[in-house]
Amino acid sequence: MTQSTPMPEGFVPLQPFKPEGTALEAASRFYNTMDRRRTVRMFSDKPVPRDVIETCLLAASTAPSGAHKQPWRFVVVGEASLKSKIREAAEEEEREFYGRRASEEWLEDLRPFGTDDSKPFLEVAPWLIVVFKLAKTDDGGQTYYTNESVGIATGMLLAALHHAGLATLTHTPSPMGFLKEVLGRPDHERPFLLIPVGFPAEDAVVPKLERKGIEEISVWHE
Ligand SMILES: Cc1cc2nc3c(=O)[nH]c(=O)nc-3n(C[C@H](O)[C@H](O)[C@H](O)COP(=O)(O)O)c2cc1C
Numbered sequence: 001m002t003q004s005t006p007m008p009e010g011f012v013p014l015q016p017f018k019p020e021g022t023a024l025e026a027a028s029r030f031y032n033t034m035d036r037r038r039t040v041r042m043f044s045d046k047p048v049p050r051d052v053i054e055t056c057l058l059a060a061s062t063a064p065s066g067a068h069k070q071p072w073r074f075v076v077v078g079e080a081s082l083k084s085k086i087r088e089a090a091e092e093e094e095r096e097f098y099g100r101r102a103s104e105e106w107l108e109d110l111r112p113f114g115t116d117d118s119k120p121f122l123e124v125a126p127w128l129i130v131v132f133k134l135a136k137t138d139d140g141g142q143t144y145y146t147n148e149s150v151g152i153a154t155g156m157l158l159a160a161l162h163h164a165g166l167a168t169l170t171h172t173p174s175p176m177g178f179l180k181e182v183l184g185r186p187d188h189e190r191p192f193l194l195i196p197v198g199f200p201a202e203d204a205v206v207p208k209l210e211r212k213g214i215e216e217i218s219v220w221h222e
Pocket residue numbers: 037038039040041113115169170171172173206209
């Protein structure tokens with residue numbers, strides 16, 4: 001069906017994306033790439049060029065967002081002294097978490113991952129990307145569906161970094177308020193996630209896990 005109405009003011013023609021091959025081939029290629037993504041907790045200190053990270057951030061920032069407010073800010077930390085401050089503060093929160101705050105059930109659920117309050121990757125990984133959500137726009141306006149928008153952008157960031165051959169860890173040293181202080185961020189920016197990024201360590205291992213199958217994750221009404 002073609003649209004014959006004149007182009008409304010403020011609109012441009014859509015440039016549809018046409019993947020190579022059939023839709024199924026394209027979907028399968030992407031799935032096979034994404035199926036290799038794992039959360040990595042053992043990083044190499046091998047440098048990653050800044051422009052690789054920048055390009056992945058631009059990919060993340062193509063995410064849809066409520067009323068196109070793009071309510072995200074990515075604070076990228078490579079400076080060693082700042083990374084060690086973040087590690088120190090994160091480990092303090094994590095000691096509280098593992099020692100007191102976490103319920104027995106939560107600790108039991110975490111056991112297969114072998115995590116504890118020690119976070120050496122916060123200094124080893126060449127970059128830490130701290131994702132902040134904007135509770136207001138930079139000039140004080142409203143943002144909408146902030147969690148959804150920033151969650152989608154972060155998912156796209158993880159996919160872009162993975163696609164570039166980099167390893168990531170979705171880290172939530174809870175509560176994350178210290179990130180705001182350490183990084184000197186303004187009041188309308190709220191810490192959302194902390195993502196160490198780099199190449200995996202040569203001897204990196206990951207927990208063995210299975211992903212749910214299509215029957216379990218979907219319900220169809222055809
Ligand atoms: C919102 C969120 C928070 C997470 N927080 C942590 C964390 O603080 N520490 C950690 O080691 N892994 C964390 N993870 C990683 C999960 O444990 C991991 O994604 C899950 O075990 C599945 O493994 P996979 O990512 O390798 O598929 C987090 C993941 C998500 C999505």
